[in-house]
Amino acid sequence: MPPSSQPPNSTPPAESATGPTISPVPGSPARRVTIRDVAAQAGVSIGTASKALNGQGKLRAETRDRVAAAARDLGFAPNVLARGLLAGRTYTVGVITTDSFGRFSIPVMLGAEGALGAGQISVFMCDTRDDPDRERQYLDMLLSRRVDGLIVAGRRIEPRPSIGLGLGTPVVYAMTQSMDSDEPAVLPDDTGGGRLAAEHLLGLGRRRFGHITGPERFLCARKRAHGFCATVTAAGADFAAHDVLYGEWSEQWGREAVRVVLGSTHDVDAIFCGSDQIARGVTDTLRLIGKRVPQDIAVVGYDNWSPMVLGAAPPLTSVDMCLEHVGQVAAEHLLLAINGEPTHGVHTVPCRLVPRDSTANPPAQPGSAR
Numbered sequence: 001m002p003p004s005s006q007p008p009n010s011t012p013p014a015e016s017a018t019g020p021t022i023s024p025v026p027g028s029p030a031r032r033v034t035i036r037d038v039a040a041q042a043g044v045s046i047g048t049a050s051k052a053l054n055g056q057g058k059l060r061a062e063t064r065d066r067v068a069a070a071a072r073d074l075g076f077a078p079n080v081l082a083r084g085l086l087a088g089r090t091y092t093v094g095v096i097t098t099d100s101f102g103r104f105s106i107p108v109m110l111g112a113e114g115a116l117g118a119g120q121i122s123v124f125m126c127d128t129r130d131d132p133d134r135e136r137q138y139l140d141m142l143l144s145r146r147v148d149g150l151i152v153a154g155r156r157i158e159p160r161p162s163i164g165l166g167l168g169t170p171v172v173y174a175m176t177q178s179m180d181s182d183e184p185a186v187l188p189d190d191t192g193g194g195r196l197a198a199e200h201l202l203g204l205g206r207r208r209f210g211h212i213t214g215p216e217r218f219l220c221a222r223k224r225a226h227g228f229c230a231t232v233t234a235a236g237a238d239f240a241a242h243d244v245l246y247g248e249w250s251e252q253w254g255r256e257a258v259r260v261v262l263g264s265t266h267d268v269d270a271i272f273c274g275s276d277q278i279a280r281g282v283t284d285t286l287r288l289i290g291k292r293v294p295q296d297i298a299v300v301g302y303d304n305w306s307p308m309v310l311g312a313a314p315p316l317t318s319v320d321m322c323l324e325h326v327g328q329v330a331a332e333h334l335l336l337a338i339n340g341e342p343t344h345g346v347h348t349v350p351c352r353l354v355p356r357d358s359t360a361n362p363p364a365q366p367g368s369a370r
Contacts, residue, residue, distance in 0.1 A: 039067075093121055184347065187346060191224070269296070
């Protein structure tokens, strides 16, 4: 064999890995585990092993499992750079967020990162601080790095201008949506969240309601109110859309608005708040004026924000938007798009209600009609 030829058992660089080394012949130099070794151990061709490890092709589940088991046994770790060159991908994704405080974007990012990390995809996190110029700079940077896709995360579900049509790179929105196209967006189901709060309070036997929430210009406030109103009205409660008190996302608004509710609704026994901050203001004021929570008035918040719900007295029942799940679903839609199966339009993730002491049903009193 000429000196320049490769030995028969050598592997092209694209198939090399950073896993452990093996010595096929005692005393011979150790070499890296390759996909050729995985294929041999699994009893399949190199092409089949590659498809199984990369989630491609139409293979039987048993074949994929056998290849995966062989890779684990041998400690095979694909070389990401080589794999990317072969697939025409960089195995990177950009996350562009407008939420400087991270209150909403961090859980979304964690969910997305978990879903993407399972596929060995790295994530670039970029905070635009609500600055369009900064957003454009980050977008240009990410595109120059040839990321496989983009997730645009926000702190409000309101439609925003598209980050760019015809980019040649898949885009999915999370906790926000595009106003210019049917690009895929993943949002919490705020209408369903309002419905959950109503069903919980109705299930406790409450029938005289108040609803205090944030500014009416916010889509999420209107959706939560709609879900709540429709549910209590259908149950026969004397409550309508014009009874909703819109204001600010603050404890101070909760303190002010609860006095309005008490003055206008006879014997109110339950208040649904559009945020945990509002609910904290409501419960503080109820305690100051001698109303017991939940014995006299049950209170439900929204967001399930730990510092707020656990710091309240009593701890708040709250609707959780499941933001990590929003991020996970957004990442799943992005992976579909990257693999040539794009989705379109708005997709919602169900919320969940987390019960705590602010709605614990009081013990039945002798002679009580409740």
